[in-house]
Amino acid sequence: MAEADDPRPAQSGDDESIPLMQRVLDNPFLLLFLGIAVPALTYLIWGIIEIAQVPIAD
Amino acid sequence: MATATEFRTCPNTGLKVDLAAERLIKANAVVAIVFLAIGGLFGILVAFTRWPAVHLLPADWFYLALTAHGLDVLLVWIIFFEIAVLYFASAVLLNSRLAAPKFAWAGFVLMVVGALITNVAVLQGDSSVMFTSYVPMRAAPNFYLGLILFAVGALIGCFVFFGTLVVAKAEKTYEGSIPLVTFGAMTAAIIAVFTIVSGAIILIPTWLWSYGLIPDIDPVIYKLIWWGMGHSSQQINVSAHVAIWYAIAALVFGAKPLSEKVSRMAFLMYILFLQIASAHHMLVEPGLSSEWKIFNTSYAMYLAVLGSMVHGMTVPGSIEAAQRKNGYDRGLFEWLRKAPWGNPAFSGMFLSLLMFGFLGGISGVVMGVEQINLIMHNTLYVPGHFHATVVAGTTLAFMAITYVLVPLIFRRELILKGWARLQPYVFGIGVAGNSLFMMGAGTLGVSRRHWDISFADASLPFDYPAAAFLMMGLNGISAILAMLGGLMFVIVVVGSVFFGRKLGADEKVSLGEVAGSGRAVASYGSSDTIKIPGTAVLVAIFFIAFVLYYFVNWKYLSEIWPMS
Numbered sequence: 001m002a003e004a005d006d007p008r009p010a011q012s013g014d015d016e017s018i019p020l021m022q023r024v025l026d027n028p029f030l031l032l033f034l035g036i037a038v039p040a041l042t043y044l045i046w047g048i049i050e051i052a053q054v055p056i057a058d
Numbered sequence: 059m060a061t062a063t064e065f066r067t068c069p070n071t072g073l074k075v076d077l078a079a080e081r082l083i084k085a086n087a088v089v090a091i092v093f094l095a096i097g098g099l100f101g102i103l104v105a106f107t108r109w110p111a112v113h114l115l116p117a118d119w120f121y122l123a124l125t126a127h128g129l130d131v132l133l134v135w136i137i138f139f140e141i142a143v144l145y146f147a148s149a150v151l152l153n154s155r156l157a158a159p160k161f162a163w164a165g166f167v168l169m170v171v172g173a174l175i176t177n178v179a180v181l182q183g184d185s186s187v188m189f190t191s192y193v194p195m196r197a198a199p200n201f202y203l204g205l206i207l208f209a210v211g212a213l214i215g216c217f218v219f220f221g222t223l224v225v226a227k228a229e230k231t232y233e234g235s236i237p238l239v240t241f242g243a244m245t246a247a248i249i250a251v252f253t254i255v256s257g258a259i260i261l262i263p264t265w266l267w268s269y270g271l272i273p274d275i276d277p278v279i280y281k282l283i284w285w286g287m288g289h290s291s292q293q294i295n296v297s298a299h300v301a302i303w304y305a306i307a308a309l310v311f312g313a314k315p316l317s318e319k320v321s322r323m324a325f326l327m328y329i330l331f332l333q334i335a336s337a338h339h340m341l342v343e344p345g346l347s348s349e350w351k352i353f354n355t356s357y358a359m360y361l362a363v364l365g366s367m368v369h370g371m372t373v374p375g376s377i378e379a380a381q382r383k384n385g386y387d388r389g390l391f392e393w394l395r396k397a398p399w400g401n402p403a404f405s406g407m408f409l410s411l412l413m414f415g416f417l418g419g420i421s422g423v424v425m426g427v428e429q430i431n432l433i434m435h436n437t438l439y440v441p442g443h444f445h446a447t448v449v450a451g452t453t454l455a456f457m458a459i460t461y462v463l464v465p466l467i468f469r470r471e472l473i474l475k476g477w478a479r480l481q482p483y484v485f486g487i488g489v490a491g492n493s494l495f496m497m498g499a500g501t502l503g504v505s506r507r508h509w510d511i512s513f514a515d516a517s518l519p520f521d522y523p524a525a526a527f528l529m530m531g532l533n534g535i536s537a538i539l540a541m542l543g544g545l546m547f548v549i550v551v552v553g554s555v556f557f558g559r560k561l562g563a564d565e566k567v568s569l570g571e572v573a574g575s576g577r578a579v580a581s582y583g584s585s586d587t588i589k590i591p592g593t594a595v596l597v598a599i600f601f602i603a604f605v606l607y608y609f610v611n612w613k614y615l616s617e618i619w620p621m622s
Contacts, residue, residue: 021319022235022319025235025241025322025326026235026236028220028223028244028248029220031244031248031326031329032220032248032251034329034330035245035248035249035251035252035329035330035333036248036251036252036255038330038331038334039252039286039290039330039331039333039334039336040252042334042353042354042358043282043286043333043334043336043337043354044256044282044283044286046350047282047337047340047346047350048279048282048283050345050346050347050350051276051278051279051282051345051346052279054278054345
C-alpha cells in the first residue's frame with residue numbers, strides 16, 4: 001500500500017535508470033581521484049622519471 | 059554537541075542561505091579584495107618601471123615589487139575569492155548547510171596568516187625571488203612557510219566544499235544532479251587539490267633547504283613540480299570563472315545551458331587534462347623528451363582546449379537562447395544588442411568571456427606548440443598571455459559576480475552605480491591593452507622580468523627595435539587605465555559594503571534580470587532550444603581569428619629560423 005502512495009521511486013530503480021556517464025559525473029570523489037591521478041601520471045611522474053634518467057656530470 | 063544551523067531565505071532566489079556559510083563567503087571575499095588592492099598597487103609599480111620613459115624603481119625594489127605583485131594577485135586574491143565561490147556554489151546553491159564551518163574558519167585563518175607571513179618576508183627585502191622562486195635562488199624561510207600555511211588553509215576550504223556536497227546529498231537538499239555552476243566549482247576544487255599537493259611536494263623540501271637542512275634541490279625537478287602548482291593554480295581560475303559565466307547567465311537572463319551533458323563533459327575535460335598545460339613552461343628544458351612535451355602540451359592538452367571552446371560557445375549560446383525566448387528574436391544579434399550592457403555583472407562577464415577566448419585562449423594554444431613556442435618562450439609574451447587569462451578572464455569575471463554578491467550576500471545596495479556601470483569597460487580596456495602590448499613586445503623579443511630593456515649598464519650593448527619601446531609605453535598607459543578600473547571596483551565594492559543602504563530581510567534587489575530568473579542558477583536542466591545563429595557567427599569569427607593567428611606565427615617562425 002505504502003509503495004503505491006510513495007512518490008519516490010525505489011532507490012535501485014533510480015540507479016538503473018541513470019546512464020553510466022551521468023553516474024560518473026555525479027561522483028565527486030571518483031572525479032577527484034581521476035583529476036589527481038591523470039596529471040600526476042602524465043605530467044609529474046613521467047616528467048620526474050625522465051629528468052632522473054639524465055646522467056649526472058662528472 | 060550539535061548546534062542548529064541558522065538559515066535565512068534569499069528573497070530573490072528563494073534559496074535557503076546558511077548564515078555560517080554567508081559569513082565565510084563575506085570574510086573570504088573581503089580579504090580577497092584587500093589583497094587585490096595591495097597586489098594591484100605593486101602591479102602599477104612594476105608597469106611604471108618597465109615603461110622605459112618612466113623607469114620608476116631601482117632594480118632591487120623592482121624585483122621586490124614584482125615578487126609581491128605575482129604573489130598577491132596570482133595566488134592570494136584569486137584563491138581567497140575562489141574559496142568564497144566554493145562556499146557559495148555548495149552551501150547556497152545546494153540549499154544546504156555548510157559542512158564543518160569551524161574547520162572552514164581554521165582554513166581561513168591559516169590562509170590569512172600564511173599570506174601575511176609571505177608578504178612580510180617579501181617586504182623585508184631578502185625574498186625577491188619572484189612568484190616562481192626558482193632554486194637555487196633562496197628566499198627567507200618564512201617566504202616558503204607562509205605559502206605552505208596558505209596552501210593548507212586553502213586545502214581545508216576545498217574539503218569543506220566536498221564535505222558540503224556530501225551533506226547536501228545525504229540531506230536531500232537538491233534533486234537529481236548538482237547544478238552546473240556547482241559542477242564547475244567542483245572542477246575548480248579538484249584542480250585545486252592537485253595544485254596544492256604539487257605545491258606541498260616541492261615547497262616543503264624547499265623550506266627545509268632554506269634552513270640548510272637539505273643540501274640542494276634539483277632545479278629542473280623543482281621547476282617541473284613547481285609548475286604543477288604554479289600553472290595549475292591558474293587552471294583553478296579558469297574552471298571557477300567559467301562556472302561564474304554560467305552563474306551570471308542564469309542569474310541575469312534565466313539562461314540554462316544548451317546541453318547539461320555537453321557542458322559537463324567539457325568540465326570533465328578540464329578535470330582530466332587542464333593541469334598538464336603546466337608543461338609549456340618546460341618546453342625548452344633539455345632533460346625532457348619530445349614525447350613528454352608533445353603529449354602534455356598538444357595531444358592531451360587539446361582535449362582541455364576543446365572543453366574551453368565548448369564553454370566559449372555554450373555560454374553565449376545559452377544567453378542567446380534565453381534572450382530569444384524572452385522576445386529578442388530579430389536578426390542575428392538583437393539578443394546581444396538588447397543585452398543589459400549597463401549592468402556591470404553582465405558587461406564584466408561578457409568582456410571576460412570575449413577577452414579570455416580571443417586573447418588568452420588563442421595565445422595560450424600558440425604558446426603550447428613546441429615549435430612556435432620558441433618565438434616567445436620566456437619573453438614578455440608570457441605575461442601578456444596570462445594577463446588575458448587571469449586578469450581579463452578571471453579577475454573581470456570575479457569582479458562581475460561581486461556586483462551580484464554585494465546585494466545578495468552582503469545585503470547592501472550598490473553605491474556609485476554610474477561608476478559600477480563604467481568600471482568593467484575601464485578595467486577591461488586597460489587590461490586588454492596590457493595583454494596586447496606585452497604580447498607585442500614579447501614577439502619583438504623583450505624578455506619578461508627584466509628591469510631595464512635599454513641595457514644601459516651592460517658591457518655588451520644591445521638594442522631592441524624602437525617598436526618594442528613603443529609597446530612598453532603603451533603598456534604603461536594601459537596599466538594606468540587598468541589601475542583606474544581596479545580602483546573604481548575597490549571603491550564601489552568597499553563603499554557599498556560599509557556605506558551602502560542595508561536591504562530589508564524580504565527586500566528583493568534588482569540585478570537587471572528578467573523576472574524569476576534567479577532559480578535557474580540552482581537547478582539542473584538544459585535549454586529548450588539550440589537555435590543560436592548569432593553565437594554560430596561569433597564562433598566562426600573566433601575560429602577564423604584562431605587559424606589566422608596560428609599560421610601567422612608559423613610564418614613568423616619560418617622567417618626568424620630560415621632553413622636552407
